[in-house]
Amino acid sequence: MTRDEALALDRADPLAAFRARFALPEETVYLDGNSLGALPKATPARLAAVIASEWGDGLIRSWNRHGWIDLPRRVGDKIGRLIGARSGEVMVADSTSINLFKLIAAALRLRPERRVIVSERENFPTDLYVAQGLIELLGGRHELRLVTPETLDAALDDDVALVLLTHVNYRSGRMHDMEAVTRRAHESGALMLWDLAHSAGALPVDLAGSDADLAVGCGYKYLNGGPGAPAFLYVAQRLQESFRSPLTGWLGHAAPFDFDPLYRPAPGIASAIVGTPPILSLAALEIGIDLALEADLAAVRAKSLALARLFVARVAESCAGFGLTLASPARDEERGSQICYAHPEGYAIMQALIARGVIGDFRAPDILRFGFTPLYTSFADVFDAVEILRAVLASGAWDRPDFKRRAAVT
Numbered sequence: 001m002t003r004d005e006a007l008a009l010d011r012a013d014p015l016a017a018f019r020a021r022f023a024l025p026e027e028t029v030y031l032d033g034n035s036l037g038a039l040p041k042a043t044p045a046r047l048a049a050v051i052a053s054e055w056g057d058g059l060i061r062s063w064n065r066h067g068w069i070d071l072p073r074r075v076g077d078k079i080g081r082l083i084g085a086r087s088g089e090v091m092v093a094d095s096t097s098i099n100l101f102k103l104i105a106a107a108l109r110l111r112p113e114r115r116v117i118v119s120e121r122e123n124f125p126t127d128l129y130v131a132q133g134l135i136e137l138l139g140g141r142h143e144l145r146l147v148t149p150e151t152l153d154a155a156l157d158d159d160v161a162l163v164l165l166t167h168v169n170y171r172s173g174r175m176h177d178m179e180a181v182t183r184r185a186h187e188s189g190a191l192m193l194w195d196l197a198h199s200a201g202a203l204p205v206d207l208a209g210s211d212a213d214l215a216v217g218c219g220y221k222y223l224n225g226g227p228g229a230p231a232f233l234y235v236a237q238r239l240q241e242s243f244r245s246p247l248t249g250w251l252g253h254a255a256p257f258d259f260d261p262l263y264r265p266a267p268g269i270a271s272a273i274v275g276t277p278p279i280l281s282l283a284a285l286e287i288g289i290d291l292a293l294e295a296d297l298a299a300v301r302a303k304s305l306a307l308a309r310l311f312v313a314r315v316a317e318s319c320a321g322f323g324l325t326l327a328s329p330a331r332d333e334e335r336g337s338q339i340c341y342a343h344p345e346g347y348a349i350m351q352a353l354i355a356r357g358v359i360g361d362f363r364a365p366d367i368l369r370f371g372f373t374p375l376y377t378s379f380a381d382v383f384d385a386v387e388i389l390r391a392v393l394a395s396g397a398w399d400r401p402d403f404k405r406r407a408a409v410t
Contacts, residue, residue: 001314001383009306009379014299018375021291022224029358029381029388034198034338034371037224043287050283071282072273078289079223079232082297083196083215084206089240091269092219092232092282096197098247099216099233100130100164102272105246107162107191107214108134108142110239114161118190121146124170127195131164149174152181156188163190167205168198168336171363173328175199175336179210186211197221200232201292202337202373203301207234214239222337222373224288230281233272240268249274295375303374304337307382311339311370314386322393327367338371345398347406349389352398358385362410 010016023039024030030038054062063069076090083090093099104117117131128144135142147155156163163185168175178194185192193214199205201222207215213236219229235243244265250256252271254264265271309332315324327340343349343366350362360370370385392398 001310003380003383006310006379006383013303013379015295015303015374016378018291018295019378022376024376027357029385031358031360031370031372031377031381031385033224033373033377034202034221034336034369035361036227037221037288037373038376039226040224040287040291042291043226043284046283046287047280050280055279068277068279071279071286072277073270075282075286075289076232078286078293079200079217080234082205082223082289082292083200083217083234084204084208084210085234086208086237089208089237089269090232090234091272092230092285093273093277094231095228096195096216096218096231097126097130098274099231099272100127100193100195101134102245102247103193103214103216103233103235104131104134104162104164106235106243107193108138109244110242111161111189111191114159114190115142116145116157116160117142117162117164118145118147118152118155118160119164120152120166120169121148122169122171123164123166124195124197127164127166149176153184156184156190158189160185160188160190162193164193164195166195166197168202168338170198171327171367171369172340173198173335173338173369175203175329175334178205178207178212182210182212198336198338201289202304204297208236212236219285219288223285223292224375225285226281226288228281229285229288230278233269235269235272237268243269243271245272245274247274251275251277291375300374304372305332307372307374307377307379308332308335308337308339310379311372311382311386314383315341315389318386318390319393322390324368324393337373338369340370341368342366343368345404347410348398348400348403349392351403352392352400353385353389355403356388356392356397358388364410 072092075092080090182192191213196217200217215234219225251273324341327342329335346366
């Protein structure tokens with residue numbers, strides 16, 4: 001593969017036009033959309049309009065006039081189209097961690113005779129921390145059973161209330177077979193909760209088709225909603241009548257503007273809303289979601305895999321002998337939209353790459369992560385990134401004290 005051949009692939013790319021709709025810095029290869037998505041060019045103007053017109057002129061009237069009060073459900077339904085959910089099954093609210101708390105607690109209430117939550121030892125820490133905190137809050141009567149993908153089936157006994165997994169692993173990019181795992185959870189009598197943080201907007205997801213029960217996800221990665229964008233939660237229609245959120249805020253009331261002193265949950269997933277929605281953040285998130293909806297997710301997935309294959313092949317060809325070990329699955333069907341390598345000096349290497357304009361990130365203890373966001377990542381980006389990676393490794397440019405000094409965010 002030459003750079004001219006990479007550019008030819010870009011010219012033939014059916015998604016190439018989307019790149020111009022993002023604000024990307026010059027002389028930068030951005031391979032960290034799996035951590036924070038790039039800024040859509042339409043977002044600043046939309047936020048300016050909300051601030052000046054809807055807030056500035058409309059003031060409080062905009063809750064009705066501009067439909068602010070309906071944004072969590074409206075944007076949720078749009079996300080639903082990206083993750084295989086039906087209308088009314090997705091709501092935008094709060095953060096991923098808070099939504100995990102709501103759904104784990106609701107699941108345990110739906111399986112009161114069972115006491116075990118099964119998850120992976122390598123799951124994203126917030127999923128595990130929230131489960132641990134909830135178990136403590138409930139008096140220690142439940143158990144968090146941590147397994148590997150290989151030992152998951154053996155852990156599914158008749159005491160398991162909930163299986164809590166991230167669809168695409170944050171550290172390796174390994175992807176579960178959603179339908180098969182959900183089926184095994186149901187065969188054991190457990191409910192299934194999926195974390196879609198590294199899936200939504202990156203690849204086709206079919207929650208309804210997989211018969212998933214519950215799901216959460218964030219808005220700031222492949223949905224390009226901006227730093228700290230609101231998260232979303234999914235509750236299958238069949239569970240909504242019995243679903244009860246443990247956080248009973250005023251906006252989850254059946255009639256919030258009756259100001260009744262006694263809580264009555266709103267029907268279905270509407271009770272998952274706790275407090276006043278963040279309108280500016282929701283407006284930004286909607287721009288990113290609308291962009292994602294314009295693209296064909298099958299084409300997004302095909303390009304993601306092509307970018308990843310090119311990256312892996314180029315690293316094998318150009319960076320052999322420098323201590324990089326592929327930490328992601330080799331097979332397309334087993335990985336999401338990122339490629340990860342282990343190296344003892346992974347943090348310093350990543351800082352050297354960032355200093356040269358290739359932005360990925362690092363995950364302890366030794367993982368370099370490279371994310372591929374097909375709406376704006378090009379084949380030339382991949383070619384250039386590997387060229388710069390080889391230069392950093394071959395020259396030892398990473399071996400500097402300032403590159404080894406850990407920042408607060410890695």
